Amino acid sequence: MKRPVVLGWLLVAGLLVDGCSRKSAQVVPGAPEVLVTTVVPKDVPRVLERVATLDGFINANINAQVQGYIVSRDYQEGSVEKKGDLLFTIDSRPFEAALAQAKGTLAKDQANQVKADADKKRAVDLFKKKVISDQERDTAIAAADSTTANVEADQAAVKQAEINLSYTKITAPIDGVVGFANNQVGDLVGPSTGPLTTMSQIDPIKAIVTAGEGPFTDFVSRHPDATERNAYIKSLDFDLILGNGELYPKKGKFYALDRNLDTKTGSIRYYVTFPNPGNILRPGQFGKVRFVADMKKGAMVIPQEAVNELQGSYQVAVVDENNKVSIRPVKMGERIGAMWEVTEGLKPGDKVVVQGLQKAREGSIVTAKDWTPPADALVSKADQQKKP
Numbered sequence: 585m586k587r588p589v590v591l592g593w594l595l596v597a598g599l600l601v602d603g604c605s606r607k608s609a610q611v612v613p614g615a616p617e618v619l620v621t622t623v624v625p626k627d628v629p630r631v632l633e634r635v636a637t638l639d640g641f642i643n644a645n646i647n648a649q650v651q652g653y654i655v656s657r658d659y660q661e662g663s664v665e666k667k668g669d670l671l672f673t674i675d676s677r678p679f680e681a682a683l684a685q686a687k688g689t690l691a692k693d694q695a696n697q698v699k700a701d702a703d704k705k706r707a708v709d710l711f712k713k714k715v716i717s718d719q720e721r722d723t724a725i726a727a728a729d730s731t732t733a734n735v736e737a738d739q740a741a742v743k744q745a746e747i748n749l750s751y752t753k754i755t756a757p758i759d760g761v762v763g764f765a766n767n768q769v770g771d772l773v774g775p776s777t778g779p780l781t782t783m784s785q786i787d788p789i790k791a792i793v794t795a796g797e798g799p800f801t802d803f804v805s806r807h808p809d810a811t812e813r814n815a816y817i818k819s820l821d822f823d824l825i826l827g828n829g830e831l832y833p834k835k836g837k838f839y840a841l842d843r844n845l846d847t848k849t850g851s852i853r854y855y856v857t858f859p860n861p862g863n864i865l866r867p868g869q870f871g872k873v874r875f876v877a878d879m880k881k882g883a884m885v886i887p888q889e890a891v892n893e894l895q896g897s898y899q900v901a902v903v904d905e906n907n908k909v910s911i912r913p914v915k916m917g918e919r920i921g922a923m924w925e926v927t928e929g930l931k932p933g934d935k936v937v938v939q940g941l942q943k944a945r946e947g948s949i950v951t952a953k954d955w956t957p958p959a960d961a962l963v964s965k966a967d968q969q970k971k972p
Contacts, residue, residue: 616948618940619955620903621886623930628880630920636791636824638869640784641857642758646671649751651774652678654767661764664863665756665783672754672765672780674773679752683745690738697731704728760785761863788857789865790839791824791873797850817841822856825872834859836873884930885923887957890938891916900930901937901944903952909937909944922958 652674659671707724710716756762762783767773773780795803807813822836839855846852856873858865891914892899898914914929930936937944938955 615907615951616940616943617951617953618901618903618937618944620935620952621890621938621955621957623884623886623926623932623934623936625882625884625932628883628885628920628923628925630877630880630918631874632877633825633872633874634793634795636793636856636871636873638865638867638871639790639792640760640786640867641788641790642760642785643867644757644760644783645779646754646757646762646781646783647775647779648672648674648754648773648777649775650674650679650748651772652676652752654769654771654773654780657765657769659756659762661762661781663762665760665762667756667759669756670753671756671762672767674752674754676749676752679745679749683742683749686738686741686745690735690742693731693734693738697728697735700724700728700731754780756783758783758785761866784867786863786865786867787860789860789867791822791836791856791858791871792853793856793873794849794851794853797845797852800845800852820875820877822858823874824858825874827870832858832865832871880918880920880925883917883920884926884932885920886926886930886936887938887955888919888922888924890936890941891924892941900926901941902930903935903937903944903950907949907952909946909948909950911946 654672655675656673657671658673659665659669665671704724704727707716707721711718711721760783763781765781766778767780804813807816817838820838822838824832824834824836826832836856836858839857841855842853844852886900890900892901898916899911900914902910902912904910912929915927917925917927919925935952937950937952940950944950
């Protein structure tokens, strides 16, 4: 009767020892600490971010159309002007004189035309009465036609003189901000002396963005139908991150895609326009545009820093329920910002080491703590992202 009791106690003691050994495998004093993330399938927004340069929606060079001396600058440099506002005045006296001369020549030829028309009518009547020859009639008709041509030429000369006179008043061709003047009062300017100044329409303002040939080709393959492609890009909302890191409060919209790729850089430009009330944004500023390209359904993503690449193959360190590390080969898919999609080798619930990989060796015991992703982990930088 005593032997079974003794055997029972030995069995209990063995279980206790085994339990203690398992517990010690889970929590080992001095085990290196690593940060892990749990793999969970989720719908991931593919957020793209690209460098942009701001420019005026319309940039107009203000040039002199006639040669003359500037007698006044009629705007405040850097001010907002309306279409038709006076910017510069060129000395108009030579052009007023030219107009007066052209009008005088026109009046003289119009008087000659009256006489020539009367002579023509008289000659035709006399020819019908067989008083003059057909040669005399033809001479009178030719003289009348010649004076008519002279009058038409004079009228064109008057029109041109009026246009030249109007060019002495240089006005704004658009609504916008006018820059500093390149010429001052007293300067002799003309069509070949370069722009007097430049003005830009900056509400809305456009952001110039570039995409590589690879992303552009992939984008077209994703959206082969032109109608659907246009509808898609017009539905996108763009954010603008300013040079100081602040988010511009207004949303932008796609405006236009360039007709060709740059042969030197292999990139193509497109424009995004942003409302700019108050002219807060100015041409020449740098920033970044950010937008959600699409949603990746049920993707299992891990931080890129958790993946170890070795001779074209990829590995991750996985921590099991006993805090034991195993190194697994994996297959990777698309990079999404700082994250990377895993297509094979992991399952939901796996804990992958993100930080402390150098401590996570095959079979080692670690202390695992949760890793917190950064706020912009899913933002795809222009140089990292291959998808538009």
